[in-house]
Amino acid sequence: MKKIYQLVCLTLLLVLAQKSYALACKKDGTQAADVIMINTSIAVSNALPKDTVLWRSDNYSISMTCWQDRAGAGGEYVYFYLSPRDPGLTQLGPDLEVGIHLNGTDLRCTQLAGCRVQLPIQFQGCPWGSCTSQAQTFPLNFNFFISKKSPPSPGKEGPLTAVPTYPAFQLDGAGGMNTSPDSNFVMVLVGLNNMRYVSCSSSLSISPKTVDFGSINSTGAQAEKVIKEVPFSITALKTCNSVYGLNAYLKPVAATVVDGYTLVPNNNTSVGISLFKQPARTAIPFNKEFTLVERSSDQVVVNNFLAQLKWRTHQAILGKFNATATIDVFYK
Incomplete structure (x- = not known):
C-alpha cells in the first residue's frame, strides 16, 4: 500500500x-x-x-x-x-x-x-x-x-x-x-x-513582360529627379459574364520598398521605381492591396500603367540594376 x-x-x-x-x-x-x-x-x-x-x-x-x-x-x-x-x-x-x-x-x-x-x-x-x-x-x-x-x-x-x-x-x-x-x-x-x-477565373497578361529603361546618363543625378518613364499594360481576360472585379497586391523581389510606393533595387540604391495607373497617374502601392479591375461583366479589360524611374541620391551608382515585383490577384 x-x-x-x-x-x-x-x-x-x-x-x-x-x-x-x-x-x-x-x-x-x-x-x-x-x-x-x-x-x-x-x-x-x-x-x-x-x-x-x-x-x-x-x-x-x-x-x-x-x-x-x-x-x-x-x-x-x-x-x-x-x-x-x-x-x-x-x-x-x-x-x-x-x-x-x-x-x-x-x-x-x-x-x-x-x-x-x-x-x-x-x-x-x-x-x-x-x-x-x-x-x-x-x-x-x-x-x-x-x-x-x-x-x-x-x-x-x-x-x-x-x-x-x-x-x-x-x-x-x-x-x-x-x-x-x-x-x-x-x-x-x-x-x-x-x-x-x-463560375470562371481571370487570366492576366503583362505587355511588355519586362520594363527596360535602357541606358541612363549618370550626369546630373539629383534626388527625386525623374530619369525616364516607360508605359506598360495589364490585360485581364475571363471566359464568362460573371460580375466581379480584381484587386492586386505587389510584393518586391530583390528590392525593398520605401514610402510605400517606391521600389528600390538591392543592387543599386541610387534609383527608385514607381508605378502609376493611367490616365489619372494614380500612384500604385507596394505591399498593399489596390483595385486592378473594377467590378463588371466585361470579359476583356485593359489597364495602362507607367513605370517611372527617378534618382534617390545626388550620387549615381554605376552599373546595371534590376528589381522585380510579383503580383497576387484577389477576386472581388
Missing part, C-alpha cells in the same frame, strides 16, 4: 506542476481581444488550386505584453497559436483556411506541428510570489490571409462559408491555450461570410 500511495502522490504532483505552467498575454498590457473586419466582398473561382491566397489584410504591428501568471511556473517560451477555438479546423467548412504572415513567412495551421509557432520570447520561470514584475513587452508584426483549403471543384456556386466571425490567433505558453475569458489576447476576424464562388 505504501508504494501505491507514493505513486498516486507523484502523479498528483505532476498534474499540479503541469497546470502551473501558464502565461497571460495582453495587447498594450490590458486588452484581451481585438477585431479585424473584412469589409469587402470576395469572389473566388472554383477552379483555383489548393493553398491559393484569396484575401490578405494590411500589415499590422501591435505591442504585446506577456507574463507568467502563476507562481511555481518553470521556464517556457511564448507561442503563437493559430485557429485557437477550432481544434478540428472544421468551423469554416471544407474550402477555407485562415493563415498568418509572420517573420516573413506565410503560415497555415495544416502545415504546423500543433498549429503553433514558437516566438523568440522566453521566461526563465517564476518559482514564487507575483510574476508580473518579469513581464516582457515586444512588438508583433503580421498580416492575415485567407487560403483555399480545397482543390479545384468545378460547379460550386455561392458562399464559401456561413461563419461570419472566427478567432484567428492567440498567444500563450508551451502547455497549451488558456480558454478562460479575458485571460489571453485573441484576434478575431469578422466578415468571412462575404466570400462567394464565381
Whole structure:
C-alpha cells in the first residue's frame, strides 16, 4: 500500500506542476481581444488550386505584453497559436483556411506541428510570489490571409462559408491555450461570410513582360529627379459574364520598398521605381492591396500603367540594376 500511495502522490504532483505552467498575454498590457473586419466582398473561382491566397489584410504591428501568471511556473517560451477555438479546423467548412504572415513567412495551421509557432520570447520561470514584475513587452508584426483549403471543384456556386466571425490567433505558453475569458489576447476576424464562388477565373497578361529603361546618363543625378518613364499594360481576360472585379497586391523581389510606393533595387540604391495607373497617374502601392479591375461583366479589360524611374541620391551608382515585383490577384 505504501508504494501505491507514493505513486498516486507523484502523479498528483505532476498534474499540479503541469497546470502551473501558464502565461497571460495582453495587447498594450490590458486588452484581451481585438477585431479585424473584412469589409469587402470576395469572389473566388472554383477552379483555383489548393493553398491559393484569396484575401490578405494590411500589415499590422501591435505591442504585446506577456507574463507568467502563476507562481511555481518553470521556464517556457511564448507561442503563437493559430485557429485557437477550432481544434478540428472544421468551423469554416471544407474550402477555407485562415493563415498568418509572420517573420516573413506565410503560415497555415495544416502545415504546423500543433498549429503553433514558437516566438523568440522566453521566461526563465517564476518559482514564487507575483510574476508580473518579469513581464516582457515586444512588438508583433503580421498580416492575415485567407487560403483555399480545397482543390479545384468545378460547379460550386455561392458562399464559401456561413461563419461570419472566427478567432484567428492567440498567444500563450508551451502547455497549451488558456480558454478562460479575458485571460489571453485573441484576434478575431469578422466578415468571412462575404466570400462567394464565381463560375470562371481571370487570366492576366503583362505587355511588355519586362520594363527596360535602357541606358541612363549618370550626369546630373539629383534626388527625386525623374530619369525616364516607360508605359506598360495589364490585360485581364475571363471566359464568362460573371460580375466581379480584381484587386492586386505587389510584393518586391530583390528590392525593398520605401514610402510605400517606391521600389528600390538591392543592387543599386541610387534609383527608385514607381508605378502609376493611367490616365489619372494614380500612384500604385507596394505591399498593399489596390483595385486592378473594377467590378463588371466585361470579359476583356485593359489597364495602362507607367513605370517611372527617378534618382534617390545626388550620387549615381554605376552599373546595371534590376528589381522585380510579383503580383497576387484577389477576386472581388
